[in-house]
Amino acid sequence: MNAPSPVFAATPHIVVPPPGPLSRAGAAALAALESPAFDARRKAREATSGEDFAAIVYAEGQGATLTDVDGNRYVDLVAGFGALPLGYGHPALAASVQHAWNTLPLALGDVYAAADKLALATALVDHFQSATGAAKGRLLFGLSGADAVTGALKTVALRTKKPGVIAFDGGYHGLSHGPLAACGLAPKFREPFVEQLSKHVQFAPYPTTEADLDRALSAVKKGLSRGDAGAVLVEPILGRGGCVVPPASFLAELRALCTETDTLLVLDEIWTGCGRTGLGFFAGAAAKPDLICLGKALGGGMPISVCLGTEETFEPWGSHGGSYIHTATHFGAPPGCAAALAVLTTLAEGNLIAENARKGTLFQTALTAHGFSVQGTGMMLGIPLRDAATALAATRRLLQAGYLVLTGGRDGNVITLSPAFVLDDAAIVAFANIVHMLVPPEARR
Numbered sequence: 001m002n003a004p005s006p007v008f009a010a011t012p013h014i015v016v017p018p019p020g021p022l023s024r025a026g027a028a029a030l031a032a033l034e035s036p037a038f039d040a041r042r043k044a045r046e047a048t049s050g051e052d053f054a055a056i057v058y059a060e061g062q063g064a065t066l067t068d069v070d071g072n073r074y075v076d077l078v079a080g081f082g083a084l085p086l087g088y089g090h091p092a093l094a095a096s097v098q099h100a101w102n103t104l105p106l107a108l109g110d111v112y113a114a115a116d117k118l119a120l121a122t123a124l125v126d127h128f129q130s131a132t133g134a135a136k137g138r139l140l141f142g143l144s145g146a147d148a149v150t151g152a153l154k155t156v157a158l159r160t161k162k163p164g165v166i167a168f169d170g171g172y173h174g175l176s177h178g179p180l181a182a183c184g185l186a187p188k189f190r191e192p193f194v195e196q197l198s199k200h201v202q203f204a205p206y207p208t209t210e211a212d213l214d215r216a217l218s219a220v221k222k223g224l225s226r227g228d229a230g231a232v233l234v235e236p237i238l239g240r241g242g243c244v245v246p247p248a249s250f251l252a253e254l255r256a257l258c259t260e261t262d263t264l265l266v267l268d269e270i271w272t273g274c275g276r277t278g279l280g281f282f283a284g285a286a287a288k289p290d291l292i293c294l295g296k297a298l299g300g301g302m303p304i305s306v307c308l309g310t311e312e313t314f315e316p317w318g319s320h321g322g323s324y325i326h327t328a329t330h331f332g333a334p335p336g337c338a339a340a341l342a343v344l345t346t347l348a349e350g351n352l353i354a355e356n357a358r359k360g361t362l363f364q365t366a367l368t369a370h371g372f373s374v375q376g377t378g379m380m381l382g383i384p385l386r387d388a389a390t391a392l393a394a395t396r397r398l399l400q401a402g403y404l405v406l407t408g409g410r411d412g413n414v415i416t417l418s419p420a421f422v423l424d425d426a427a428i429v430a431f432a433n434i435v436h437m438l439v440p441p442e443a444r445r
Contacts, residue, residue, distance in 0.1 A: 009424055009426065009427070010063060010064040010065050010075045010076075010423055010424055010426075010427035011065075011073075011075065011402075011427070011430070012065075012072075012073055012074055012075050012401065012402020012403060013072070013073040013402065014072050014073075014400070014401070014402050015070070015071045015072055016070050016071070016072065017400060018056050018068065018070070018072050018399055018400055019052075019054045019055060019056045019057075019068075019070075020056075020068065020069075020070025020071075020072060021070065022057070022068075022069040022070045023054070023055065023056040023057045023068050023069055023070055024054050026057040026069060027054060027055035027056070027057055028054075030057075042054070042055070045392050048388060048389050048392055049388075049389050049392035049393045049396065050389070050393065051392065051393050051396040052396070053392075053396065056068045056069075056070075056072070056074075056399070057069045060088075061076065061087070061088025061089065062087075062088050062089050063087045063088060063089065063420070063422055064076055064079070064087045064088075064419055064420045064422055064423040064424070064427065065088075066088070066404065072402070073402065074399070074402050074403060074404045075402060075403050075404070075423075075427055075430075075431065076088075076404045076419065076420070077403060077404055077405050077417045077418070077419045077423075077431065078404050078405060078406050078417075078418060078419070079418055079419050079420045080296075080301060081271075081296065081406075081418065082239075082271050082276060082296050082297060082380070082418035083295075083296040083297060083299065083300075083301060084297075084300065084301050084420050085274060085275075085276065085297040085300060085343060085347075085352070085420060085421045086300050086343065086346060086420060086421065086422060087420035087421075087422045087423075088301075088420075090300070090342075090346070090422075092342050092345070092346055093300045093301070093339055093342045093343065093346070095342075096338040096339060096341065096342035097302060097335050097338055097339050097342075099338065100116060100334040100335040100337070100338035100339075101335050103334075104334045105333070105334065105335060106329075106330070106333050106334065107332075107333065107334060109327055109328070109329055109330075109331055109332065109333075110325070110327045110331070110332075113332065114332075114333075114334040114337065116334045116337035116338045116341060117141075117332040117334070117337045119337070119341055120332075120337040120340050120341050120344075121139060121141075121332075123341065123344055124139055124294070124306055124308060124340075124344075125137040125138070125139060125308065127281055127282075127308075127344075128292065128308040128309075131280065131281060131282050131285035132282075132285050132288050132289065132292075132310075133288060134288075134310045134311075135310075135311070136310070136311040137308055137309065137310060137311065138308075138309055138310070138311055138313075138314035139306045139307060139308045139309070140155070140306065140307045140326055141304070141305070141306055141327075141331040141332035142295070142304075142305040142306065142307070142328075142331055143303040143304060143305060143328070143330055143331060143336070144174065144176075144295060144303060144305055145173070145174050145268075145270035145271075145293065145295035145296060145305055146173070146174025146175065146176040146178075146179045147174075147176075147295075147305050147328075147331075148270065148293035148294060148295050148305040148306055148307045149173045149174055149178065149179040149182075149233075149268060149270075149293050149307075150174075150176060150178040150179060150326070151293075151307035151326050152231075152233070152266050152291045152293050152307045152309075153165065153178045153179070153182075153231075153233075154178075154326055155264075155291060155307065155309060155313060155314060155316075155317070156230040156231040156264050156266065156291070157230065158316035158317060158319075158324060159230070159264060159313050159314075159315075159316050160230030160231070160262075160263070160264060161230075162227075162228050162229060162230035163198065163200040163228060163230065164200040164201070164202065164223075164226070164228040164229035164230060164231075165181075165182055165198070165200065165201045165202075165229060165230065165231050165232075165233050166201075166202050166203075166204060166220055166223040166224065166229050166231070166232045166233070167182035167183075167184050167201055167202070167203055167204075167232075167233045167234070168184050168203060168204055168205070168206040168216075168233075168234055168235070168238075169184040169203050169204070169205050169206055169410065170184055170185055170206045170238050170241030170242070170244065170409075170410045171183070171184040171185060171206065171233070171234065171235055171238065171241060171268070172184075172185040172235075172238075172239060172240040172241060173233065173235075173268050173270075173293075174270075175189060177193070177196060177197060178198070180193065180197060181197035181198040181201045182201050182233055184203050184206075184241075185240055185241055185410060186410075200228060200229075202223040202226075202229070204216055204219035204220045204223060205219060206234075206238060206241065206244065206246065207246050207247055207250055208244050208246065209247065210247050213246075213247045213249070213250060213253075216250070217253055217254075217257070220232060220254065220257055221257060224257060224261045224263060229261075229263055230263065230264060231263060231264040231265070231266045231290075231291075232254055232257070232258055232263060232264075232265055232266065233266045233268060234251070234254060234265075234266070234267060234268065235267075235268045235269075235271070235272065236251060236267055236269065236272050236277075236282075236283040236284030236287075237271075237272050237277060237283055237376065237377065237380065239270070239271035239272070239380070239408070239416075240271075240408045240416075241408065241409060241410055242375060242382045242384065242408050242409030242410065242414040242416070243375045243376030243380050243381055243382030243408065243414065243416055243417075244375055244376070244382070245375065245376060245377055251267075251284050251286070251287035252286070252287055254287065255287045255288060255289075258290075264290040264291060264313060265287065265288075265289045265290050265291075266289060266290065266291040266292075266293070267282070267284045267287070267289040267291070267292045267293065268293045269282050269283060269284065269292050269293060269294050270293055270294065270295040270296050270305070271296055271380065271418070272284070272380065273292070273294040273295075273296070273297065273298065274294070274296075274297035274298055274343065274347065275297075275347055275352060275353030275356055275378075275421075276297055276356060276378055276379050276380050276418070276421075277356070277360075277376075277377050277378040277379075277380050278353060278354070278356035278357030278358075278359075278360050278377060278378030278379070279357070279377065279378065280353065281347075281353065282294075290309055290310055290313045291307060291308065291309040291310075291313060292307070292308045292309070293305070293306075293307050293308075294306050294307075294308060297343065298340050298343060299336055299339045299340055299343070300339045300340070300342065300343040301339070302335055302336045302339035302340070303330075303336060304332075304333075304336035304337065304339065304340050352421045355421065356378040356379045356421055357377075357378055359378075359379060359421075359423065359425070359428060360376075360377055360378040360379055360380075360381065362425060362428050362429070363379075363381055363417070363428050363432070364381070366428060366429050366431075366432035366433075367383065367432045367435070369432070370432055370433075370435075370436035371436075371441055371444065372435070372436075372439075372444055373444070373445060375414070376417075379417070379418065379419055379421060379423075380417070380418055381416070381417040382408060382409065382414040382415065382416050382417070383414065383415040383417070383435070384409065384413055384414050384444075384445040385413050385414070385415065385439065385443055385444055385445055386413065386442070386443050386444065386445055387411070387413050388407070388411055388412035388413050390413065390439075390443045391407045391409075391412060391413045391414060391415055392407055392412070394415060394435070394438060394439050394443070395407055395415065397438045397439075398434070398435065398438060401434055401438065403431060403434065403435075405417060413445070415435075
């Protein structure tokens with residue numbers, strides 16, 4: 001049995017104004033070696049916000065804190081884009097990965113598997129069947145969320161023989177070619193590659209209130225009426241789109257429309273899965289999706305993802321003697337599977353999903369007490385500010401105070417929070433107090 005998840009007091013400690021000299025030197029050296037896209041993005045953010053966006057360079061982490069190469073310690077409210085549910089240095093996770101690495105770092109993928117792959121597949125299919133009521137489930141492994149969505153899109157094509165997908169404005173499913181075609185967060189992500197992408201994706205508005213639910217559903221109905229859509233691809237809660245929770249009936253309405261038209265419902269739970277929302281292991285399982293994509297938190301920091309689905313949905317993969325296949329060398333490798341098994345065990349034994357619901361309520365209570373509006377649920381929250389420039393400037397002021405956050409939302413005006421599940425209550429209250437001091441009322445939405 002795993003030991004209880006350690007909870008370290010998450011407090012900032014700034015010894016030199018960040019980014020310090022070592023971070024600046026390291027970030028500059030990396031910028032000269034990496035694709036120029038990332039330095040160009042940094043310069044664009046400086047132009048928008050009027051702030052210095054030089055990067056910090058991480059050195060080490062513990063629990064829900066990070067230390068940079070200059071010795072500054074930060075409270076990490078990003079947690080690897082939500083991929084570190086147990087934070088840094090969790091003993092059960094570290095021991096599981098180390099054991100797998102020492103004994104069998106790599107099996108032979110889809111030819112000869114390792115025992116950890118079987119154990120994880122069994123556990124995940126059990127989760128899927130229990131959550132959705134499916135009689136039997138199947139899965140495909142991947143390394144990233146985009147891999148899982150690619151597997152889902154391929155499965156849709158095989159199952160329905162239809163090329164079309166209905167996706168949503170504000171949705172984000174990864175930037176590899178298949179998912180990129182369905183990226184509704186920012187058209188500029190797609191535009192340079194549009195000639196290489198599927199021409200069969202239609203976008204519907206993502207509903208944020210009951211008032212615009214009908215408009216969203218009408219757009220989906222119109223798309224389905226064309227007859228070429230094999231799937232509706234949707235995030236149960238928008239992630240990069242600003243941590244937006246749709247109206248309660250939204251997913252059920254999509255399920256009904258998909259059932260009426262023999263269309264597959266695909267839930268992208270890359271960010272919402274593994275209990276981050278406090279709503280259960282999956283946030284949208286009550287809608288009984290045909291396919292669920294899971295990643296990020298699943299590996300606790302190790303690269304692993306899965307596309308889960310019903311036996312009926314996966315059946316066409318068995319045709320043509322196995323020439324229909326979706327695999328890669330490291331899919332389902334033992335260290336990633338061992339990490340995922342440790343995450344699943346710790347979530348169950350530590351009651352962390354229920355704790356996420358409680359901590360999310362604490363976050364919202366503390367922030368709204370200071371006059372902020374808050375989007376999202378559980379440990380997946382967004383704080384909308386006046387505009388993108390305001391939000392970007394706020395992230396830099398928070399960095400200098402020792403707090404790591406990112407921006408999101410279609411307009412870039414939302415501070416997004418996806419901290420490790422082990423974040424302590426005192427750190428939540430302290431963050432609400434500091435963001436209140438740093439973001440004046442006129443900058444809030």
